[in-house]
Amino acid sequence: MDGNADAVIRIEQLYKEYLTEAGPVPVLKDVSVTVEPGEFVAVMGPSGSGKSTFMNILGCLDVATGGRYVLNGRDVGTLDSDQLAHLRNQVIGFVFQGFNLLPRANLEDNVGLPLIYRGVPRGERLEHAREMLAKVGLGAYNRSRPNQISGGQQQRVAIARALVNRPKLILADEPTGNLDTATSKEVMALFTELNERDGITIVLVTHESDIAANAHRLVRLADGRIIYDGPVEHAAPELMGSTA
Amino acid sequence: MTAAMLAEAWVAMGANRLRTFLTMLGMVIGVGAVILMLAVGQGAQQQVEASIASMGSNLFIILSGSTTSGGLRMGGGAAPTLTLADAQALEELPSVAAIAPSSPGTAQIVYGPNNWSTQVIGTTPAFLAVRDWKLAAGFPFTDSDIRSATRVALLGKTVVTNLFGDEDPVGKTLRIKNSPYMVLGVLAPKGQSLDGRDQDDTVIVPVTTAQRKLFGTQFAGTVRFIMVQAESAAAMPAVERAMNELLRQRHRIREGADSDFSVRNLTALANTAAETAQVMSLMLGAIASVSLLVGGIGIMNIMLVSVTERTREIGIRMAIGARGKDILLQFLLEAIIISVIGCLIGVVLGVGGALTVSEVSGMAIVITASSIVMAFAVAAAVGIFFGWYPAKKAAAMKPIDALRYQ
Structure with a gap:
């Protein structure tokens, strides 16, 4: 173990290729990143730069072809699918562009869903869920269904769901992609609050520079490689654009 | 979870x-x-x-043979080859539980203003045991009734309904072929037989009474069929062999000649x-x-x-x-x-x-x-x-x- 043993994410020489009919196509080449607890990282890059694949691997939804990924001290490459599910449940909270709430379930059931897979009894589950809904400012909507509230509110519900297992890391994939500017600001304020007040590590993929500006650190991908990794404020303006 | x-x-x-x-x-x-x-x-x-079950269990029926009269072959049971003495002899065989020699016939029965034509079976008291037939009221006749050929009768449910209505028939006197018979008892209802006949449409009288006073056959002492109950299903093949042997001997039938009687295994039919x-x-x-x-x-x-x-x-x-x-x-x-x-x-x-x-x-x-x-x-x-x-x-x-x- 080196000095980075406490890192939330430690990625070394990550390599990922997809097999197509035309042969293997590399998507990520030699990516190495370390994220320390409490960091707020924005990942940017043009379409096809590999940032979605990068996020999927970070979230243990997809596995790398080569290299090493240590999440919260565990080498992901050595885990089976049940153990990966356990990691997703306990360590990571996901926030997606499309919210991904269950349309049939009410908000408290949606938020409490991750607790089901931890075997938490119903009463306790709903209690936690209501607490989280209150935290994101939706305490009055416990029994509503996702289609009865606005997009911004749905994304806050998704954040509440991501928080319910008290994760170390929140992975947000274009969380404001479906939202207007005003609600985007509200959602980003919530992320900032979670990061600053609760010390939750956040990795956020976006293509909007003003969203990325909320983060402290910028990782920019192009053609499967990291071309910039440093403080947001030092990034050259063209690195903050969506199509550099 | x-x-x-x-x-x-x-x-x-x-x-x-x-x-x-x-x-x-x-x-x-x-x-x-x-x-x-x-x-x-x-x-x-x-x-x-x-x-x-209503037929009785482990049953054989021995029918007397057929006769040929003027080129016409009569059906089984027409020839008067089985006698009460045959029945008594069969009773001595091992593994035979009960024997009921029977002479059935049809007669008109009258009680008061009502009359009814039905099957009358002349038989012995063992018949009830063989057929597993209980009495609903009254008493069965006994061996002394057989010896003295008394005019007594047991009535099936259907007969009672048709002649007596709601009246209690036990102890009453009815007329079978114009002779008076006293009703000793009423048989418990049995319902339909396998072939759909009403088993309760019947009257039972002592076999001697049927032979001498009711149907008056010219061959004294003969019966139409004998019902034989074996002690168990396992004993049935042995009993069947022994009965065939005994009856052929008693009837003096030479080796290789046809029997003048036939033995049927009712249980086998029932099992089918x-x-x-x-x-x-x-x-x-x-x-x-x-x-x-x-x-x-x-x-x-x-x-x-x-x-x-x-x-x-x-x-x-x-x-x-x-x-x-x-x-x-x-x-x-x-x-x-x-x-x-x-x-x-x-x-x-x-x-x-x-x-x-x-x-x-x-x-x-x-x-x-x-x-x-x-x-x-x-x-x-x-x-x-x-x-x-x-x-x-x-x-x-x-x-x-x-x-x-x-």
């Missing part, structure tokens, strides 16, 4: 009520049909078995009838089971559609920590709930249908706890069997593929 899964399955089923109902309908019809068919089949089987009924019952059950199978395939079909439709949901669940086995359990539970609820409704409809059938058509039905338990077990098995493949398919999805599915 299973409680939470059950609740979720319930919500998922409620989300598409019509489809859930139609899926369930397959199970409802399958289970209902199985229960109904088993009830009808077992009813028929039990009816046959009851008829067999019982087996037929059982096969019919099984066939009905098997045919109904096919609809259960079709119902199961319906469940699999809908579950496959449901898994495809909910691919994205599966992806979301996996992303937030569901393991493959959690997804498997979720879909499996859904299939099992559908089949078990369908089974419950099917049991209710099947039992109701069976009761209706017996009410409307008068068919005998038997609903056993075992057929209901079996229907339940089969329904659960169908749910697991046909739910397994779709559930497995859902559980085997890769999280990233499921999440990306549009």
